[in-house]
Amino acid sequence: xxxxxxxxxxxxxxxxxxxxxxxxxxFGMPVFMLLIxxxxxxxxxxxxxxxxHPWGYVAAGLPPAAADVLAATDLRPFTDVKTAxxxxxxxxxGGYAAHDGALGFRVTAWEPLPDGxxxxxxxxxxxxALSAAPPALRAAFDExxxxxxxxxxxxxxxxxxxxxxxxxxxxxxxxxxxTLAVLFSTTLLVTAVAEEKANRLIECLATSVAPLALVGGKxxxxxxxxxxxxxxxxxxxxxxxxxxxxxxxxxATVAAMPWPTVALAGIWLIGGYLVQAAxxxxxxxxxxxxxxxxxxxxxxxxxxxxxxxxxxxxVFRPASPAAVxxxxxxxxxxxxxxIRLLLSAVPLQQAVLSAALLALTAVLxxxxxxxxxxxxxxxxxxxxxxxxxxxxx
Amino acid sequence: MSGxxxxxxxxxxxxxxKHYGASVAVDDLSFDVRSGxxxxxxxxxxxxxxxxxxxxxxxxxxxxxxxxxxxARDVRSVLPRIGYLPEERGLYRDVRVDDCLVYLxxxxxxxxxxxxxxxxxxxxALDLPGIERRVIKTLSRGQQQKVQFLATVVHRPExxxxxxxxxxxxxxxxxxxxxxxxxxxxxxxxIVMCTHQMNRIEELCDRLLMLQxxxxxxxxxxxxxxxxxxxxxxxxxxxDEATASARLADLPGVAEAVPGADGVMLRLAPTTTHAALLxxxxxxxxxxxxxxxxxxxxxxxxFLKVAGDDDPTADPTGDPTDDPTDETGAAx
Numbered sequence: 001x002x003x004x005x006x007x008x009x010x011x012x013x014x015x016x017x018x019x020x021x022x023x024x025x026x027f028g029m030p031v032f033m034l035l036i037x038x039x040x041x042x043x044x045x046x047x048x049x050x051x052x053h054p055w056g057y058v059a060a061g062l063p064p065a066a067a068d069v070l071a072a073t074d075l076r077p078f079t080d081v082k083t084a085x086x087x088x089x090x091x092x093x094g095g096y097a098a099h100d101g102a103l104g105f106r107v108t109a110w111e112p113l114p115d116g117x118x119x120x121x122x123x124x125x126x127x128x129a130l131s132a133a134p135p136a137l138r139a140a141f142d143e144x145x146x147x148x149x150x151x152x153x154x155x156x157x158x159x160x161x162x163x164x165x166x167x168x169x170x171x172x173x174x175x176x177x178x179t180l181a182v183l184f185s186t187t188l189l190v191t192a193v194a195e196e197k198a199n200r201l202i203e204c205l206a207t208s209v210a211p212l213a214l215v216g217g218k219x220x221x222x223x224x225x226x227x228x229x230x231x232x233x234x235x236x237x238x239x240x241x242x243x244x245x246x247x248x249x250x251x252a253t254v255a256a257m258p259w260p261t262v263a264l265a266g267i268w269l270i271g272g273y274l275v276q277a278a279x280x281x282x283x284x285x286x287x288x289x290x291x292x293x294x295x296x297x298x299x300x301x302x303x304x305x306x307x308x309x310x311x312x313x314x315v316f317r318p319a320s321p322a323a324v325x326x327x328x329x330x331x332x333x334x335x336x337x338x339i340r341l342l343l344s345a346v347p348l349q350q351a352v353l354s355a356a357l358l359a360l361t362a363v364l365x366x367x368x369x370x371x372x373x374x375x376x377x378x379x380x381x382x383x384x385x386x387x388x389x390x391x392x393x
Numbered sequence: 394m395s396g397x398x399x400x401x402x403x404x405x406x407x408x409x410x411k412h413y414g415a416s417v418a419v420d421d422l423s424f425d426v427r428s429g430x431x432x433x434x435x436x437x438x439x440x441x442x443x444x445x446x447x448x449x450x451x452x453x454x455x456x457x458x459x460x461x462x463x464x465a466r467d468v469r470s471v472l473p474r475i476g477y478l479p480e481e482r483g484l485y486r487d488v489r490v491d492d493c494l495v496y497l498x499x500x501x502x503x504x505x506x507x508x509x510x511x512x513x514x515x516x517x518a519l520d521l522p523g524i525e526r527r528v529i530k531t532l533s534r535g536q537q538q539k540v541q542f543l544a545t546v547v548h549r550p551e552x553x554x555x556x557x558x559x560x561x562x563x564x565x566x567x568x569x570x571x572x573x574x575x576x577x578x579x580x581x582x583x584i585v586m587c588t589h590q591m592n593r594i595e596e597l598c599d600r601l602l603m604l605q606x607x608x609x610x611x612x613x614x615x616x617x618x619x620x621x622x623x624x625x626x627x628x629x630x631x632x633d634e635a636t637a638s639a640r641l642a643d644l645p646g647v648a649e650a651v652p653g654a655d656g657v658m659l660r661l662a663p664t665t666t667h668a669a670l671l672x673x674x675x676x677x678x679x680x681x682x683x684x685x686x687x688x689x690x691x692x693x694x695x696f697l698k699v700a701g702d703d704d705p706t707a708d709p710t711g712d713p714t715d716d717p718t719d720e721t722g723a724a725x
Contacts, residue, residue, distance in 0.1 A: 004500060011496045015488055199483025204544070207450050207477045208500035210469075378452060 001213045008209065008217025013224050016188055025184055026229045030236055053094035053110075055117050058084050061099050065131035066124035073120045084108075097121055103129060167258065168315065171342035172308075174262050175335045177233050178269045179304050182334070185226040186276045186301070187294060189218060193284030194293035202285075202377055211374050219277045219366070226273060258342055265338035271358035272334025276301060278365030282372040288380070303331030307339065318344035328354045330361035402461075403428045403552050403583040404449060409458035411444050411607075418444040420607040422458070426552075426600075431574065431584040433594040433601035433615070437700045441607035442587050443480075446554055449585075450477055463552055473502050476550035480557045480587070482541050484529050490516075491525040494544055501548035508547060515543045518576075520569050535566045542570065546577065553577065556587040571597065591693040601692075603699060610699050619689040622698070625663070626688040627670060630656035632681035640680060644673050656684060 016022055056076035059067060071077070076093060078084035084096040088108060095109025097117070105121050107113060130138045196202040205214055280297045287293040307314060307326055314323050318340045326336035327346070333354045340346050404426035411419040419441040426432040436442050447453040448460060451468035463471040485493050491512055498508035516522055519539045529537060538561055546553060558574070559567050574597060578584060588594060594601055595615060603611035611618055625648075631637040638657050642650035646665030651658045661670060667687055674682050690698075 007496065007499045011492075015485065015492075019487065195485075200479050200481040201483055201485070203452065203479045204477055204482075204497070205500070206452055207472050207475065208497070378447065 001210055004209045005213040005217040005220065008214055009221035009224065012192065012218050012221030013228075016222065016225050017228060021188070022184075022225065022229070026232050029180065030233060053092070055109075055114070056084055056087060056093045056096040057105075058096060058098040061101065062124075063099070063128045063131065065127040066099065069124040069127045070120060075117065075120060167342060170258075170262065171315075171339050172311070173237075174265055174342070175338045176308070177230060178265065178272070178338070179308075179335055181226040181229045181233075182269065182273045182276055182304065183301055184229065185222045185273065186280045186297065188225070189222045189277055190280035190284040190293045190297040191290045192218060192222075193281055194288055194290040197285055197288040197377070198290060206377060211377065212370050215281055215366070215370055215373050219274065219281065223270075223273055223277065230269075261338075261341050264341060267355055268334040268337050268358065271330075271355070271362050272304065274362035275330060275334075275358070275365050276304070278362065278369040281369040282376075285373045286376040286379075288376070303329075304335055307332050307335040311339075314339045315343060324350060328357060330358045333358055401428045402426070403463060404432075404585070405459075405461040406445075406449075407459045409445070409448065409460065410456045411441070411448060411453065412456045418607050419448070419455075419604075422604070422607070422609055424602045424609065424612055426583060426585055428583050429578065429581050430599040431578055431586060431597050433598035434585055434587045434604070435589065435591075435594060435601060435696065436604035436610075440604040442604055443556075444607075445604070446477075446556065446585075446587065449554065450475065473548065474551045476545040476548065476553045476555075478542060478545040478553075478555040478558060480560070482538070484537060484541055484544070486528075486530040488529055489525070490527055490529055490532070490540055493529060494540070494547060497544045498547045501550075503548050511547050511549075512543065515547060516540075518573060519543060520566070535562055538562060539566065539570065542573075546582075550582065552583045552585070554585045554587075557589070558586065559588065559590055559593060591691065591696055595692050603696065605700060611695070615692070616689075618695065619692065620687075622690050622695045623687045624690070625661040626690075627659045627661065627667060628653075628656045628684070628686050628688050629659060629674070629682060630684035632683055644670065646670055646673065658688065 054074070054076050056078050057070050058079075058081050059070075059077045060080045062070070075097075076087075078087065078096060081098050084093070084098065085108070087093045088096060088110065091110075094111040095107055095113070095117075097105040097107045100106045103125055105125070107121075126141070130141055133141075196205065209217075279300045280293075283296050283300060284293045287296060310322075310326065313320065314326070314336060317323055323336065323340060326332045327340045328337075328350065337346070337351070337354050341351070402425045404424075406425065407423050409419055409422040410417075422441070422445065434442055434445070444453060448455050449462055449468065451472065459466070460468060462468050463474055465471045488496075491509065494512045495505055495508045498511070499505065503511070512525065516524060519542070521536060521539055521543075524532065524536065524540075529540065532540065542555075542558065545555065558570060562570060571593075574584060574586075586593075586598065598615050600614050601611065601618065602609055613621075629637070629641060631640070633640075638650050638652040641647060641657050641659055644659075646662050646669055647659050648662045649660040651660075659670070661667070671685060674680060674685065
């Protein structure tokens with residue numbers, strides 16, 4: 001039976017690894033994400049700096065420190081208030097700022113003060129104030145505190161600000177990649193099973209292979225496909241890290257990442273994949289129509305998506321009861337537990353309980369999938385959309 | 394393995410019953426299939442053919458009765474020696490022909506290199522040379538059907554079960570497949586063939602079983618069944634064709650005389666026998682009988698007659714397994 005399952009796994013892997021779907025998703029998804037991220041960054045920056053008109057300031061009467069700051073900005077300098085007022089009246093500027101002689105500016109404008117202009121004026125005032133302060137105080141203003149971030153529930157584990165942001169990024173990128181790979185593979189799985197039932201190939205296969213070997217082979221083959229996809233993405237990420245180091249990303253930040261914990265997340269990936277795979281095999285064989293089976297399988301994957309919608313809870317309250325339950329319940333733990341592991345100190349008993357429950361659920365789900373497979377293999381497809389439509393008034 | 398079944402029996406079925414809840418799909422069915430023969434399994438839709446086949450393949454568990462296939466009561470243990478082509482069929486559409494066939498052959502235990510060699514030979518025999526590297530969805534429907542047929546036989550099964558193998562094939566491909574099947578029989582393969590094409594049954598099958606309502610209503614050798622259903626009709630050709638019909642109608646025991654392109658078809662009165670009619674004709678040499686033959690109805694006529702019977706038990710076959718060598722176990 002193991003040999004037959006191996007043949008099924010090999011066929012399913014080779015059949016899909018060369019498919020346009022796999023190649024498109026594996027190489028297209030990172031490019032798509034980069035494009036989305038790049039566009040978001042560009043549009044945010046543009047929106048922040050955009051104003052309907054340029055703004056200006058009156059150079060006359062500015063203290064030297066403030067003048068240096070404003071001269072380095074995009075603000076248009078005017079020699080005196082009269083010139084600036086004329087430009088405002090002519091509509092060539094949206095507003096202008098003039099020093100009021102004390103520690104402050106007086107702004108005259110047609111339109112709301114843009115964030116960028118406000119920041120520049122604040123910076124000028126701060127430079128003016130610090131120019132008269134003792135050197136020690138100036139240093140304190142530049143770096144008022146040395147900040148370290150403690151892991152939730154583990155005050156002794158601290159990180160620098162740079163490491164915190166990098167860890168946050170990894171804590172979401174890794175489960176996201178795992179989830180995408182699992183969802184992609186299980187979509188192929190449900191399609192493959194439903195397709196074989198729809199065209200009655202399943203009947204021929206069942207005279208060659210035991211149903212358990214058939215199900216097991218498919219689950220293993222497409223699981224390997226998910227690992228291949230993750231491997232390609234990991235290689236791409238490693239290449240990006242190398243490029244980043246050359247471009248000036250601190251090596252210490254990369255080295256400080258909790259890589260062993262990232263590897264540990266693989267346990268929940270495998271468990272999550274097996275549970276999802278068992279669910280979709282049962283659904284695929286029972287429904288027996290590829291498109292309808294995919295739609296139902298989409299609902300089954302909500303457990304993996306839910307933790308992402310509760311990201312705020314997992315990030316800021318990773319030891320809260322809700323976060324703990326999310327990381328223990330088998331349908332949500334494949335995503336929630338890796339996030340908690342990366343962002344907090346998870347008690348050992350919680351991690352063990354989560355892994356054990358997930359493993360038990362995977363075994364039971366696979367057993368149930370085999371039983372459903374044998375039961376539904378020769379039955380007519382369940383036309384669930386037709387039934388729903390018939391039930392609706 | 395069992396010692397109860399004669400060695401020349403590829404399949405032995407005894408008192409087989411299959412219920413789906415309250416519905417009876419197969420009811421006390423007994424038959425056997427001899428090694429090396431082509432055995433026809435026919436019947437109207439819903440007669441129980443598919444359920445019977447699935448039980449033969451171990452895909453369904455019988456409610457009652459016994460099955461032995463290739464000498465084994467545990468059918469799954471001999472599945473590598475069986476080939477099965479279901480009626481509704483399909484293949485992996487996005488896969489190359491050779492990859493698909495090597496995979497399916499591998500599941501039956503054929504090594505890859507040997508499978509590739511057999512595939513090349515098999516495709517040529519099915520008039521599909523050189524399509525190994527083509528993706529299946531690019532093939533015509535007939536080509537796909539022949540590829541699936543090859544997938545069914547590539548592991549050289551001892552028992553081949555095929556459901557409507559000719560459906561959807563044009564006359565040329567039908568001939569190719571028919572010749573292939575005859576070649577398999579000549580090589581000793583036992584073939585169980587389900588089809589609604591009665592001419593194929595007549596042409597290819599040695600024996601047949603017809604089901605209706607889950608029960609056997611016809612069982613035996615094809616020619617024996619036709620003879621058993623010859624009934625009251627006789628075809629006679631006289632030298633004088635012009636007056637033949639009228640003269641024959643006047644013979645004692647003739648209820649009806651219908652002229653045709655190939656002689657006159659006589660329907661005998663219930664009290665008359667073929668021999669009595671022949672004696673009457675012989676007693677009148679002036680009729681100049683050129684041909685006298687008992688009319689053998691086609692299987693299609695027999696099928697329609699039997700399948701149209703509302704009560705299948707009204708025309709029983711008896712229990713054919715009482716004497717498995719009885720070629721005339723057909724309905725009387």
